[in-house]
Amino acid sequence: MNDVRVGIIGVGSMGTQHAKYLSTKEITGAKLTAVFDQSEDHANWIKENICHEVAVFYDCEAFFQSGLIDAVIIATPHYDHSKYAIQAFNHGLHVLSEKPAGVYTKQVREMNEAASNSGKVYSMMYNQRTNPLYVKLRDLIHSGELGEIRRMNWLITNWYRSQSYYDSGGWRATWAGEGGGVLINQCPHQLDLWQWITGMMPTRMRAFCYFGKHRNIEVEDDVTAFAEYENGATGVFITSTGEAPGTNRLEIAGDQGKVVIEDGKLSFWRLRVPESQFNEEYKGGFGSPECWKCDIPVLGEETGHQGITQNFVDAIQSKTSLIAPGEEGIKGLMLSNAMQLSTWLDNWVDLPIDEDLYFQQLQAKIKSSTVEKKNKITRLDVKETH
Known part of the structure; x- marks a missing residue:
């Protein structure tokens, strides 16, 4: 079975943590292939210090249309979670979003609807x-x-x-x-x-x-x-x-x-x-x-972020039940x-x-x-x- 190609949206402190464990192969069946951040310095830092093979994007549409990713991890500020999740679903990608699901339930409901219509795997980073x-x-x-x-x-x-x-x-x-x-x-x-x-x-x-x-x-x-x-x-x-x-x-x-x-x-x-x-x-x-x-x-033992990410990848590859279905974030x-x-x-x-x-x-x-x-x-x- 081919590895799930993962792209990270937002590479601040949390996005960097995800990049680290993905690049060190701590997640079976997953590979970090791309990162997107509006800050060129932040995105390039990942390529220079974490994963030399990763593709770097500063434009979100180019990132989504690159053909390099099967799934995304969203690690942006709260207001942007739903926006990027909906874009990802519209491009046929699986989504794992950092918590909270959003800032207000109205936007999260729209995100849930987009997930349902896409048929893709949708999980929330509720590592607790x-x-x-x-x-x-x-x-x-x-x-x-x-x-x-x-x-x-x-x-x-x-x-x-x-x-x-x-x-x-x-x-x-x-x-x-x-x-x-x-x-x-x-x-x-x-x-x-x-x-x-x-x-x-x-x-x-x-x-x-x-x-x-x-x-x-x-x-x-x-x-x-x-x-x-x-x-x-x-x-x-x-x-x-x-x-x-x-x-x-x-x-x-x-x-x-x-x-x-x-x-x-x-x-x-x-x-x-x-x-x-x-x-x-x-x-x-x-x-x-x-x-x-x-x-x-x-x-x-508590498996934390890696445990939720592994479960997300397993759900994509083997239809494993999600620990934290994204729809429950609301x-x-x-x-x-x-x-x-x-x-x-x-x-x-x-x-x-x-x-x-x-x-x-x-x-x-x-x-x-x-x-x-x-x-x-x-x-x-x-x-x-x-």
């Missing part, structure tokens, strides 16, 4: 889906071990960023450059996992985003959101880039116990009988269900958009959100975005590594 801790938790939930979900709390504040970090690029932390702050830049993995692990999306959300609370920036850097689900479950999502030391703690409670992931460990407190059964049968006063703390074996982004929209409207927001209303609100933010920062934005060479 290869983390054995989250894989095991998902298995516990979907196999029924935890019972019906009742409550989910995720406290994820270990994203500390200094003012100098934000000052390092005029595009950073602007509505025009990134389309948001901690939700769109740091948290896409957690927002994806939140719904992927449980298989549940909220019916409505109420969020409080604080814009420039800890730093001199115009986007959100501190968020607390409350979610309600169809089955009566609730969820709380808290994140910040201004706390040190930060915390990363996911707690999910169900009818049959509680699971916590923190400090790289999974802990499971299992009820001997479901809480609902105990409540129905118990006739005493202050009793509670018998609870066992169980050691859950978590096997395997779900985590829907949560992010809902949190921002709820704050802007100072009200509850139903899901799915009003996509046109969100787009209008975002455009207003972009128009008021810092002019100096907007003028400094470089579109293709600023993708942050996560």
